[in-house]
Amino acid sequence: MLIHADADAFFVSVEVRDDPHLRGRPVVVGPQVVACASYEARALGVHAGMPLRHALRRWPELVVAEFRGETYESVSADLMALFREVTPLVEPGSMEEAFLDVSALDGGSVDEAGRIAADLRRRVRRELGLPVSAGVARAKLFAKLASRRAKPDGLVVVDADTEARVRPRLPVADLWGVGPMTAGKLHDAGIVHVADLCGWTVEALVERRIAKPQAKNLVAIRDGTDDATVKLPGPRKSVSSTISLGRPTRQRSRVRESLQHNVIRALDRLGDDPRPATRVDVHLRFDDGATLVSQGALEEPTRDPATLVGVALAALERTAYEDDGRGIVVAGVALALPA
Template sequence: MIGPTPLSGFCRDCLAHPLPAPPEGTGQRFRCPACGSPRLKFHPEWDRLTIAHIDCDAFYASVEKRDRPDLRHRPVIVGGGERGVVSAACYVARAAGVRSAMPMGQALRLCPDATVFRPQMSKYATISRALRHRFLALTPLVEPLALDEAFLDLTEPAQRSGIPAALLLANLAREVEANLGITLSIGLGPNKLLAKIASDLDKPRGFALIGAAEAADFLAPKPVTLLWGVGKALAAALEREGIRTIGDLAARPPIWVAKRFGQVGLRLADFAQGRDRRRVTPDRPTKSISAETTFRKDRTRVEDLVEALLPLAETVARRLQAADKLAAGVTIKLKSADFVQRTRSTVLAPPVQDAEALWEAAAALIRADNPVGNFRLIGLGCDRLIDGHTGEPDLLTEVTNI
């Protein structure tokens, strides 16, 4: 009978490996025997996991702190503008309660001693491109999710080089911190679902692993909202069936889940067991980028609708920047309480990718249309996308009804 895989690990600083599990009772006092670092990772599958999710720590704020070393231990907020919201907050500011998409006035009441920077998107995009080049030097299988995060599939380079993916990633994080001045949190697993969950476990400067053997037990007590694709509406539908935790979901027969929730149910049944069939998919041509939100209570006032566009503009701007695209077209979508949908569009000159410009264009559409009624959903989308390093001059601004 084959016993469990013995626990071993590696040093994140000097990459010494394999390190035997620390003696029982030493805990956090155990250090790397080669370099003395306490930044060690132990896991029975550490040298076999190959799917990674990489997330920059408080990206915009970290870039600003890199350029202002005197602020290293001080609260920093990136945001502002006419109807300003927080684009990013460092971990010191987050400890005071500041969060992304929060109105700047509220953020400064919570953290009055914060240093505030207006977003400098061109600077952040430059750092993002440099980071992306480093990812691609490891593997062509890079799937960007935003300016500051991506999935990587390191199966082939790990096999070719004989170097475990964990060591390739630890070396990457060390090099990025030394040469780009920002820090990464890394999640490593057998698939995208577990890698993404792992990357949130140990922030900032984190490195967490979730293996296939432990996945079901690890997930069981967690809320179903931890699973990819489970938003408020789906979570509410699951709760009506008595499903609150991932363990509750895993206990239901997959055929029942599939009958009740269709294709989504098939995926959820897999996720509940820690399985994920999605592949890491490199860049594909992007034709449009959008975001939307469903209100808990219907909204009727135009200015309430305008306010709801703020976080959507932030989300769309981040996605444009991650794709290195500028948008020459902006569309807003409204869905009424009786599910009647209306859209309004405008063409921009020049094309943009910053949140404030997107919000101003979308807000102008709402105010010009002056919709009357009860609205349950609002969306903001961009099309007519062009590469971020090119321009498209002489576009005329116009409003069209679709």
């Protein structure tokens, strides 16, 4: 049995925890682009990715909280550590969500899994001050759908009978990993619900320009043999750091200084990991929400801060950001690591 645990409106929930005066208010976390919106803000129509200035123009009652990347990363680490106290079989999906395999705990029944999920939610609320929604099911798809249905701050348990009844009626557009383009192709083929996949083979779906891995997944979902395995994360492939610059800027000294700090912070986050960096990527976010990545090649793997800073700054110059016309609101680096 699997639990999908997902901290609700993660960035906003951290801000509300640290500033109770924000509770119940339409809060968004910036900068420049909405990174997260409270449920009160979502009720107004605000959504992640919306330019902040547009949101404020339409809903001046919004409360804007500063984006605190280091705080969110620290809370995420605490959240994952708490998940791993329940079971070592944890597959993170993002910084605030994960699948937990609790099949070996207390007999592995759906009722026991539901009890474990309820206890987990209470612990996260008590120890971290965060609301977590959870879904319990046999396979990842239904655990994820259940946690989505449980939001905000709820628990939904899907037993075998419910899964068998609901599975054929699931809209394919709602399936995990099916984007608008794939959904459109399926609809054109007359496939609107999972039940409509009856009689379709992987090869027939591929002929309708569905990618083969997606076609295999769709057939598995139809047959009830979809993914129920938690995959433990291997060694990290990169380590990163980002800094919010506040107001949009193209000031050379500010952007360069932020990248220098980011390189040092990224190296610090490697901790006891002895691997050297093999590449330096510079990430910029502009005030219109657009992002840009510039890669910096290393002659040989290294952890030398001066070398990594030099490569990062050279990658920055190749972006011609000073002549772009837009302002930079977030600057970051990612250090690629060998396998």
